Amino acid sequence: MKGMTLIVKTISSWVKMLVFLFGIYIILFGHITPGGGFAGGVILACSYVLIMLAFGRDYTEENLSLKLASKLDCTGALLFIAIALVGFMYGGFSFFYNFIQQEYLAGKETAFKLISAGTIPLSNIAIGLKVGASLFLVLLMLSAFRPSDSSEKEN
Numbered sequence: 001m002k003g004m005t006l007i008v009k010t011i012s013s014w015v016k017m018l019v020f021l022f023g024i025y026i027i028l029f030g031h032i033t034p035g036g037g038f039a040g041g042v043i044l045a046c047s048y049v050l051i052m053l054a055f056g057r058d059y060t061e062e063n064l065s066l067k068l069a070s071k072l073d074c075t076g077a078l079l080f081i082a083i084a085l086v087g088f089m090y091g092g093f094s095f096f097y098n099f100i101q102q103e104y105l106a107g108k109e110t111a112f113k114l115i116s117a118g119t120i121p122l123s124n125i126a127i128g129l130k131v132g133a134s135l136f137l138v139l140l141m142l143s144a145f146r147p148s149d150s151s152e153k154e155n
Contacts, residue, residue: 002056012054019047027128031117037127044132049139057143066140069133076130083122 023043030036052060 002058004054008054012050016047016051019050020044023047023128023132027124028121030124031120037124038131040124041128041131041133042135044128045135045139048136052139052143057140061140064136066137069137069140072129073133073137076126076128076133079126080123080130083119083126087119 023040023046025040026033026035026043027037027040030040048060048064051063
């Protein structure tokens with residue numbers, strides 16, 4: 001039997017979605033409350049770390065494969081660069097020009113709402129995707145190249 005005991009597996013399967021949803025909340029509302037893309041990405045990665053510790057590496061790779069995690073990592077980086085370049089080309093003549101806030105939300109009563117920050121939530125989503133996938137890939141690689149125990153060789 002791979003992974004931990006039945007109790008740990010049961011609790012982990014319940015908690016993983018709560019941790020994942022909390023990570024999404026931190027990413028989406030990071031411009032209003034403490035948090036943002038990096039903190040939310042770490043929390044997203046922690047939900048998969050919890051599954052890896054409870055069920056084992058093979059089960060986790062069935063849910064989020066190495067190939068998909070690598071694609072998510074690259075997608076997050078490309079989205080972040082695209083947001084910066086669109087702000088540059090839109091007319092701000094600087095990277096990360098907040099063109100949504102300046103052009104469409106200026107003068108409106110949107111303070112402390114989800115759409116109040118223009119391109120900042122989009123940047124948070126890209127950073128959260130990049131950080132979450134990167135940390136998951138790092139842990140996956142560390143678990144792949146771990147030294148084997150002498151007790152496993154005897155069995």
